[in-house]
Amino acid sequence: MSIKHAILGILSWKPSTGYELKKIFEDSTTMYWSGNNNQIYKSLVQLLNEGLVTNEVQHQESSPSKKIYSITEEGLTSLREWVLTEPEAPEIKNNFLIQLAWADLLSDEELNELFSEYENKINLQIAYQKEKMRRGEHTPNRNPREVMLWNKISENLLSSYYNELNWVQDIRKELATIPRQ
Known part of the structure; x- marks a missing residue:
């Protein structure tokens, strides 16, 4: 930005x-x-x-x-x-992905704890963002179109956190089916 x-x-x-x-x-x-x-x-x-x-x-x-x-x-x-300039592609910088790339070094318990900590962080962000949206203190509302656009931006951010949470839960389910060697 x-x-x-x-x-x-x-x-x-x-x-x-x-x-x-x-x-x-x-x-x-x-x-x-x-x-x-x-x-x-x-x-x-x-x-x-x-x-x-x-x-x-x-x-x-x-x-x-x-x-x-x-x-x-x-x-x-x-x-x-x-x-009016050409929009940039979203930048995805997520340190957890780098941690996850080398997470095979961890025991099952350590990996489970890492996922639990990450899920907790995501859930905290979801609650935090929902509260910010509820307050709406710093959101322009000069006309219905502007309100709708700002609401959609907030929904996009929130859906990103929900998507991340679902993704982590899917990984945990899939890992449970793979035997550790």
Whole structure:
């Protein structure tokens, strides 16, 4: 995910501070991003320098001043151009697949424990994603089409976790039929 384009997308929905952007990324089922806060602020400065966003300093009596960023017309144009680019194929990076490639080194008990731990992690992610979807705090809902698209994105993510869980359960069943040599 391009952090700059994700920021432009969020700002096309609503003006936000850097902190609010961070919270949206953390709470979103749609925009998974594992970077740090510095990347958000660095990107905001770059977008500001490129004329794609503006900011307004809002002074507060009992708190430090905050900068509220808004997207410009140039920013909307840039976002739209990016949305129209050819989609990339999904990137599948799953460390568990690498572990599994060498899992024949494990005893039956160790392998069973590895699968159990992985299933638990998947189930936790399913519960976490469902809760994020239930809250829907950081989901634009300007019109029915936008709501439907965001719901479908969340469903896609959730179905990926369910598919992974089914896949692991299938492996466990199949392994039970193969004698260890």
